[in-house]
Amino acid sequence: MATKDMTMGNDPGKARAPSMTVMVAIAIGTALFAGGFAGFNEAQIEAGDAAVASWAAPLIAIGLGGAVLAFYVWRRADGFRSWSRRKRIYWTSLIFSGALGLVTALLLQDGPGDGLISNSALTPTLAVALSLLWVVGLTIALALYHRSADDHERYAYHQSGLAGFYAFVFPCPVWWVLWRADMAPPVDAMALFGLSLLVNAAVYLWFKFR
């Protein structure tokens, strides 16, 4: 009975397992390459030399990063095939969320504002596109994530969600009443959103990896 039970699950020893560290390193390498290329481009512009369009750096970096990742997946194909359905969906949701964030950042960076974090005006087309990207993309990513999160992941997610909620519930009314007494500037929703996300991420990472 014991022998039967022990062989019921996946047999992880057979295939060479893909390394998450390698895949994260590829993602970081891609971001560093894009940053380095963008910096070089800026320097070229400042020096008055020929430079390429600002979207070229991330596009080339994504292309190269994608090619390296594809090569790694191809080399470790057996390992990836041995992954359970839950694990595949989980990583798909994470990669999808990352891609969503990257596309959003690129659109904001190249938009008519002062960069990523700015309150300057957007064109209606860009605003609608970003809104749709956020709502539809987040819905798909979360549907995939919640279908694949394991026990421990759900626990970390709930704890961090609660912490993020408190990070909004405590400062928001305080700021609002202080503003009404002319003791503070008007409430900035995005600042509170950012704070809530930061607290959420910190608590999630603590419970997931401590």
Next chain:
Amino acid sequence: MNNQLKVLRAMRNWSQAELADRLDVSRQAVNAIETGKYDPSLPLAFKLARLFAMPIEEIFDDGHKGHDDGE
């Protein structure tokens, strides 16, 4: 809650990642349970019991001795 997970895993010469794959959870989940930082849900505890072919109370110890009589 104390548990015998690390010992049972070592007896089978499994890494945390191997046990995680057999349970279909993340390696971090196995590590958190082993170090007592996280108590698994009842379905996961049953999954562990089936995998090791042992009763749940032989894997996990909540510190209470004997049977509760409801008083």
